[in-house]
Amino acid sequence: MAILMPGGPVGKALSEKTAQNAARLKEMGVTATLEVIRVGQRPEDMAYERAAVKRAQAVGVQVRHTLLPADARPEELVAALQRVNEDDAVHGCLLFRPLPGQLSAPGLTETLRPEKDVDGMTAAGMGGLMTVERNGFAPCTAAACMEMLRHYHIPLRGKNVTVVGTGRTVGMPLLLLLIQEDATVSACHLQTPPERRMELCRTADIIISAAGSAGVIDRAHLGRGQTIVDIGLSPGPDGELLGDVDFDAAESLAAALTPKKGGVGAVTTAVLMAHTVEAAMRKCGLEEV
Numbered sequence: 393m394a395i396l397m398p399g400g401p402v403g404k405a406l407s408e409k410t411a412q413n414a415a416r417l418k419e420m421g422v423t424a425t426l427e428v429i430r431v432g433q434r435p436e437d438m439a440y441e442r443a444a445v446k447r448a449q450a451v452g453v454q455v456r457h458t459l460l461p462a463d464a465r466p467e468e469l470v471a472a473l474q475r476v477n478e479d480d481a482v483h484g485c486l487l488f489r490p491l492p493g494q495l496s497a498p499g500l501t502e503t504l505r506p507e508k509d510v511d512g513m514t515a516a517g518m519g520g521l522m523t524v525e526r527n528g529f530a531p532c533t534a535a536a537c538m539e540m541l542r543h544y545h546i547p548l549r550g551k552n553v554t555v556v557g558t559g560r561t562v563g564m565p566l567l568l569l570l571i572q573e574d575a576t577v578s579a580c581h582l583q584t585p586p587e588r589r590m591e592l593c594r595t596a597d598i599i600i601s602a603a604g605s606a607g608v609i610d611r612a613h614l615g616r617g618q619t620i621v622d623i624g625l626s627p628g629p630d631g632e633l634l635g636d637v638d639f640d641a642a643e644s645l646a647a648a649l650t651p652k653k654g655g656v657g658a659v660t661t662a663v664l665m666a667h668t669v670e671a672a673m674r675k676c677g678l679e680e681v
């Protein structure tokens with residue numbers, strides 16, 4: 393039976409520091425503020441938004457919302473990002489991804505000023521993951537996964553980690569963060585033959601799935617005694633959000649496993665607030681506690 397790794401305690405620990413920092417800003421008359429830009433009504437975006445608002449209230453961060461229709465034109469997104477850039481009261485911006493096709497043109501998201509890019513979507517934010525300076529912010533979910541592994545004392549150095557899914561929001565930045573912790577990393581994506589994916593998963597010490605495809609990681613992918621982190625989210629037949637991993641199989645085989653509900657997501661919102669407060673502190677010239 394696997395030990396469960398809920399995100400709740402991890403997010404809570406992170407949020408304590410964030411709340412202290414937010415309070416120090418308030419003493420200076422600054423309310424750390426996040427602008428959330430959502431395009432359309434995807435259930436996974438709305439779940440994130442709900443959870444982020446709750447977390448923001450708990451730590452003392454203010455949230456503003458911009459909603460764009462699913463068929464928004466590129467100019468509408470650019471205008472929304474420009475408003476964020478020009479608004480001195482807004483310290484960070486989260487834009488839900490992936491964006492619909494008409495908004496995926498290269499360069500659109502580059503409109504956002506890098507110092508407000510708290511989810512690491514601009515070239516400066518992403519590139520910052522590779523430089524020694526590590527300036528910029530890592531995408532929150534990828535950073536949250538690392539926080540999770542740290543919190544539960546899962547060693548990474550020299551371990552074999554297989555990441556399933558190489559999207560720009562989670563998988564790809566996560567691969568870089570794992571390499572920086574001296575893990576031996578394998579990446580599986582849609583072009584990886586299924587037998588190879590199975591082999592890479594079965595032989596891994598740690599499997600991290602961020603494919604967004606329910607059930608891709610079934611029993612045949614699992615070995616004994618592994619650590620399994622399920623970051624996948626896809627809407628099921630009844631509209632509920634499903635993970636990538638066959639939970640029952642994983643529970644019987646793994647050593648440690650994220651729960652069905654309240655996994656990495658609960659840490660993501662905490663990281664998002666930490667980044668927003670840090671952006672505000674940088675702007676005010678404050679050091680973090």
Ligand SMILES: Nc1nc(=O)c2c([nH]1)NC[C@@H]1CN(c3ccc(C(=O)N[C@@H](CCC(=O)O)C(=O)O)cc3)C=[N+]21
Nearest residue numbers: 436437439440442443487488489533654655657658660
């Ligand atoms: N640029 C970008 N970055 C993301 O990280 C990103 C994104 N876009 N688009 C959507 C997905 C989805 N996602 C979630 C994060 C937290 C919860 C979360 O905290 N869920 C609560 C439940 C919330 C509820 O259902 O009310 C929980 O796990 O306890 C859910 C979903 C991040 N994503």
